[in-house]
Amino acid sequence: MQAITSGAAPVYFNEQIYSEITRYIEQYSPSSVVILTDDNTYADCLPLLLDQINFPMEPNILVMPAGEAFKTMEVTVSIIDELSNLLTDRKALMINLGGGVVTDLGGFVASIYKRGITYINLPTSLLAMVDASVGGKTGVDHGMLKNQIGVINNGAMVGVDIDYLATLPENQMRSGFAEIIKHGLISNKDYWSAVRNFDPGTMEGLDVLIRDSVVIKSDVVLEDPTEKGLRKILNFGHTLGHAIETYSLESDVMDDLLHGEAIAVGMVMETYLSVKRFGFPESSLYDLMNLVRSYYRKVSFPENALEEINTYMLHDKKNVGGRVNFVLLEDIGVHKIDQTIDPELIKEAFEFYVNEV
Ligand SMILES: NC(=O)c1ccc[n+]([C@@H]2O[C@H](COP(=O)([O-])OP(=O)(O)OC[C@H]3O[C@@H](n4cnc5c(N)ncnc54)[C@H](O)[C@@H]3O)[C@@H](O)[C@H]2O)c1
Ligand SMILES: [Zn+2]
Incomplete structure (x- = not known):
């Protein structure tokens, strides 16, 4: 290779x-x-x-x-x-x-x-x-x-x-796959379709999928080594996802999530935000949901979880000047960085995951 x-x-x-x-x-x-x-x-x-x-x-x-x-x-x-x-x-x-x-x-x-x-x-x-x-x-x-x-x-x-x-334990394998799914969403339609067509049952083509994923990450990093702009797209799904991960680890009433398990939830929610804010194609949101359903168990959130998740988001190190910054998508591979989102819409995205996935 x-x-x-x-x-x-x-x-x-x-x-x-x-x-x-x-x-x-x-x-x-x-x-x-x-x-x-x-x-x-x-x-x-x-x-x-x-x-x-x-x-x-x-x-x-x-x-x-x-x-x-x-x-x-x-x-x-x-x-x-x-x-x-x-x-x-x-x-x-x-x-x-x-x-x-x-x-x-x-x-x-x-x-x-x-x-x-x-x-x-x-x-x-x-x-x-x-x-x-x-x-x-x-x-x-x-x-x-x-x-x-x-x-x-x-x-x-x-x-x-x-x-x-x-x-590598299977749950760690699935957790890592979330970053491959992310690379699919932020890169281009060819890679997105390769990710969707990958069969974890046979693992056929995993080496090519990994190599292409490394190319995607390394190209982004090359263009923006110190995260001034473009590199932020690698945080897709991570603003909500990371807060959900931290919440799951800190809360006594919810099972701990692995990083990728939380990022998968974050990606569904942030793709929903992308549909609402930038007209990201709904059909691709549903493709993502099918993919997430096939790799990850549905996460159940305790009551009032969102309030605490919001608090964790405020501590995100990627925030600047107290604003929670999202990376959203207009389409597969088309990015909108540094977006702030109305709390009502975040609530809607959260409920979308809870009710629809
Ligand atoms: N530097 C970056 O750009 C960057 C990007 C993303 C994540 N990270 C960091 O990566 C870390 C998470 O990485 P991770 O998920 O690999 O966690 P990890 O290193 O804890 O590995 C997960 C578990 O798998 C075990 N393991 C690893 N390889 C194995 C193998 N081949 N066989 C059996 N067991 C194996 C490890 O011992 C560990 O128990 C986080 O700290 C995160 O912040 C860094
Ligand atoms: Zn990650």
Whole structure:
């Protein structure tokens, strides 16, 4: 599968990754190699990586606890301590092998350790493959706030090997697919139709779907690396979706949602807003609803959920000057960024999901 070399960090696919990493190590000649994993990718993914590459020196393997709860400064500092104890110098190479938590935190550590060492992302979750590992955003959560601390800094390359997905739990697979659906809505009709026609039963064509998704993300990032404008389209479905995700995690009366499960709900609501505000085609809204129904269970909201979701939206870090900013669509691939929405219409969109999906 052809590499993507237009972005700030080239993206290689499947077997080619390992020859590229080997070549990179030969050329760059790092003083040491550090591989960051989490508990799960240490057990499930590291053997595959070590099988594929003959490292010229024994790599140092670091393991962090798995999960978003550990994407913190405390874990960052503990990894930095481990690097110091290993006498890791500025010419070390760090390889982040894991989901978005490992690539975000590992990229951040690599960006600040001794003012920065070079790093490679090897995403192992679907979400990290099509989203988190590409684009150079690194960082950790702090207090209640997600991605509160971080830098934008690209690694030397990204390697997407779908063989890692064999051990990814099914709910994580579906969660990651939400970003593929998002890329379908914000890109063009061809990709949207490829997403709709994908059969998760056979998984046929998943590699092409992932590659095209990476192209979509990397093209957007290339045009707007620091999120001044266009990059905001990657937040489609995330204004409501992210508030719904946070609410589900904070509330005792609702089941926790995975990121993609919440984003799927957010995308339905924000597509509804797009229909009402910009005449987005209703038929595509119904296509989206069918897709969402086929991948995700219907989310039931407790009474008064919307009030709290609204409060979480006010804390969205993408807001400017206290305004809640939405990205909406006029059609598949036609964007309207920085939109404010009347609370009554948000209520309508919420009820639309509750009553119609
Ligand atoms: N930097 C960005 O641009 C960007 C974009 C989107 C999301 N993110 C971040 O990504 C994170 C979410 O990423 P995620 O969904 O990958 O979460 P994650 O890293 O927590 O991975 C999900 C779970 O799957 C496990 N796992 C991963 N790969 C596996 C495999 N191949 N086999 C078995 N288990 C595996 C992990 O150990 C974890 O338990 C969030 O912190 C989010 O903020 C960053
Ligand atoms: Zn997302």
